[in-house]
Amino acid sequence: MMQKLRNIFHSFPIQLLVLHVRSNHLLLAMWVVFFLLVSGALASKLGFQYLFLDPEYLGAVNFWSFFFVGIGFGSFFMSWNLAIYLLSAHYFPFLASLARPFTKFVINNLLLPLSFLIVYLGIMVYFQRYYEGLVFREVTLNAVGFLSGMLLLIILYSIYFQFTNRDISYYESRPERPPHLTRAYTPGRRQVDLEYIKLDSTRWRVDTYLSESLEPRLVRSVAHYDTKMLMSIFKQNHLNALILQLISMLVLLVLGYLVDYPPFRIPAGASLFILASVLTALIGAVIYWFGEWSMTVIIVLLLGLNILTRNDNFNYTNKAYGLNYETAPAEYSLKRLQEASNSTRIEDDKAATTAILERWKAKTEEEKPWMVILCSSGGGLKSATWSMQVVRTADSLLNGQLLEHTVLITGASGGMMGMTYLRELYLQQQRGECVDVHDPRYIDDIAKDLVNSIAFTIVSNDLFIPWAPFEMNGYTYYKDRGYVFEQQLNENTNGILDRRLEEYREPEASATIPMLYLTPSIVNDARRLIISPQGVSYMMKAPVGQRYPKAVEVDAVDFRWMFQDQDAGNLRMLSAIRMNATYPYVLPNVHLPSRPGIEVMDAGFLDNYGIVSATRFIQVFREWILENTSGVMLLQISSSDKVEEITPSGGQGIVESMFNPLGIAGKVLVVQEFEHDNSLGFMYDLLGEERFIQIPFFYRPTEDNKLEASISFHITQREKADVMRAMNHPSNLSSLEQLQQLLSPPAKQK
Structure with a gap:
């Protein structure tokens, strides 16, 4: 043996x-x-x-x-x-x-x-x-x-x-070579x-x-x-x-x-x-x-x-397509940010946005309408699918009242991919195009795969220096996985998102469609970059900073103001979506034309749920809201349940325990949830308990699905079906019922 x-x-x-x-x-x-x-x-x-x-x-x-x-x-x-x-x-x-x-x-x-x-x-x-x-x-x-x-x-x-x-x-039958030719012909x-x-x-x-x-x-x-x-x-x-x-x-x-x-x-x-x-x-x-x-x-x-x-000459950095990188770069300094956040520009931007709010109110034909703000979390195609399913279902049940009452859409990553697509469909519907925003086939479009083209481009192109040029909105760039992501998303959505940022300025200004903020994170200093066709300098600092300039820091940057000389309005909307959904390594960080250079990535690292942008907007326009509306209804659309099991810390060896102090670094989203809950609590105090209503829609896997849908740019047919069925969860049905009670047509006040 x-x-x-x-x-x-x-x-x-x-x-x-x-x-x-x-x-x-x-x-x-x-x-x-x-x-x-x-x-x-x-x-x-x-x-x-x-x-x-x-x-x-x-x-x-x-x-x-x-x-x-x-x-x-x-x-x-x-x-x-x-x-x-x-x-x-x-x-x-x-x-x-x-x-x-x-x-x-x-x-x-x-x-x-x-x-x-x-x-x-x-x-x-x-x-x-x-x-x-x-x-x-x-x-x-x-x-x-x-x-x-x-x-x-x-x-x-x-x-x-x-x-x-x-x-x-072969070698046995071959004649022996002379000594000077016996040297190995391949180095080893x-x-x-x-x-x-x-x-x-x-x-x-x-x-x-x-x-x-x-x-x-x-x-x-x-x-x-x-x-x-x-x-x-x-x-x-x-x-x-x-x-x-x-x-x-x-x-x-x-x-x-x-x-x-x-x-x-x-x-x-x-x-x-x-x-x-x-x-x-x-x-x-x-x-x-x-x-x-x-x-x-x-x-x-x-x-x-x-x-x-x-x-x-030996380094390629990804760019935001549509911006001018050939002109003098924008100055990105603390001094310039402070000057902008303390200038009369803020009052001008507030006045312009107030005019949008007035047009929105007139469109609702109500004396004091509810103001709806949609906050959609990140989470890849799962979140994009879930966000579209929630808004499509709710708006259909309310005969279009949800989108009509919506003033602002904000969030991160995949959720905003879905919301940006839905808003474009809504715009076409408003203009009389043959589009039904409630048609479920559009969810099929946003759920189409994005990962294959990205992964293949990493292997075949980005491992080497990108060398194939292309022209976009008048400027020349080089193809990499960021470019391929945009092209694939454009194909999946039938080409309707291939627009410039400036093309949304008038539809938003006339209140034809809700305003939308894309807020990628600035790697350099952890500020948020607010991408909007409107002037949003009032979002750069908490309102108290207007009265007490040294009390708070500038924590956000108005993209359109910062890059006005670099053709900000020419930014490709698909690039803005990608900047907001730049998951590390999967997509390249985007470098913007500034001095020093700004590098941006996924919005989810600073505001994965869009709550920071929503609460700042409410703070800025609090007086108008109290005077002209019944209050704010904040729809929190999240691709995962906020309640998480507590991870035990016992039963670890000495090597495992050495990494415990680093554990909190992996709880970025949990920390954000705690901070957001604190901000939402502040909103109740700011507007009054009867004037602020938070309505949550959480994706939870159904009982017959053992696996929760993954967070990636790929979603399987089973995962998509499970996400669609999640609307039938008792908590989500309760939220739908609450929405119907507040926004259903019979409740409109003439």
Whole structure:
């Protein structure tokens, strides 16, 4: 029994696995990450597992979407084997004595990939069958699609090696070269003492290996072979591997140029596999060339890259499309902000907004109408879908009274994507276009996938310096994942959001549509940037700052005022939406034309629920509200429940407890909720309990759905259906009933 165990342990597949655990930690980590992603143990709230379990291609989950994921997996599988072969083949000199050594190496290196494949297919089949409700035939077809894509790429690699790699028979039949030509024609890592490896049987013992027919074969001694010949075989195989990896990167560059064409936007899961294949190739190359110095070299390369990219010629920063970056940049200084927040401009902007409020009141035909403010939280496509579903349902039940009474829409990220789209539909409806804002098919549009195009562009374009130019609203920029996000969102919404910021100035001013604030966070100093076609300088500081200038700080910036000389009104509305929804790393931070340069990202980091903007607006126009309205009705539309379970702190080891002080940093949204509740309490005191009503709409997963919809730019059909059904939750039905009592047409006062 013990002898059998020893034989198994000293077989080539097991020894390769031992080698990975001992030496190839970075390359082994790639598989660990994919295991965690697919199982949902890592980034489940962001929906990363759905990118592999429910991939979309051209808006559909089918054979072809899984086929491309299979191609991506095949690329990673072969790249990983190539890297391992480059780094490890010299430990096993018997390979050089075999026909087709790389093929046999891959077969014996299947333990990890095969384990992942079995786990992945098992989870995928279960997910597709029980969470998506697909019939057995559809699930089988999807699995066949994945396997077909994987096998196709492996076959292409095999054909390449069949015609390029040479084995022992080739070198034995070849005449000996003159001494001056025996130098290896490919550089390698540090010199390997192959003679020592051949003679020392305890160095890395392998007794058996698997052949192409999966039959165990005994390893034969290679001590009688010429060392130079064995090294030539390895180096020639290495050269072909490196050439193939370079070709793969070139293909990615070409595909990046074609990203404007939807058929080239492969599923995000495939893109992640391809990204892993590129990283694997890079890691393998660095370790191959520099051996034990590899970590030092990686650190030096990262530091060098950081220094190099400080130069504008080697660094690309994403821009807001429509702004003029060629003119003198705007001055962004504390002095200028303080001057603006204490100038007569504030009174002018307040007067202009008051005129909008007067037109809104006249439109309602009520003596004292309720003023509605919509606050929509961030949360990716889940929040976009939920926000549209809430407003569409409520406005339909109220025969259009909800949107008619709405003065301001604010919020963050995905929620504002949905609200901006809904408002544009409402504008077209108001202008007599053939649009029904209550039609559920528009929710289908906003729920369409955005992640695939982003992920593919990261892999094929943004890993390199973006180089493909394009023109937008009169200025030239370069394509990157920010550009692709806007193009994909524009396609999903049938092109109706491709407008300039200035085009909304008159519809808002005439109270045809509600005002809307997009409020991305300024990375430099944690202020909010208020993007609106109207002048909103009164939002830059709390109202008390007008009476006591030194009492409070400027905590927000009026975008239109700050960038008036940089063509602020020409800003593409899709860029404004993206600035407001710039989730870290998924989308690039936007750099604005100022001195010093302003960098902005997702609004959710400072005001994920839009409450800060809403309460500031109420503070500024408190007197008008009290005199002209019945009060303020604030609809809080949130894509997640505010009540969270308390996380226990016990049962931790000493290493885990060291990270406890950092835990509060991950509670940004919870801290915001506490602060927002405090602000809402202040609103009750400011307006009076009868003049301020908060009506919450929270998405909660239904009882038959075990998984809460994820926070990402991808939402599955099951998740979308669950979000739509959440309107039937008792708390949301109660909120609808309260809305009907306050805004239903019979209650209108003439």
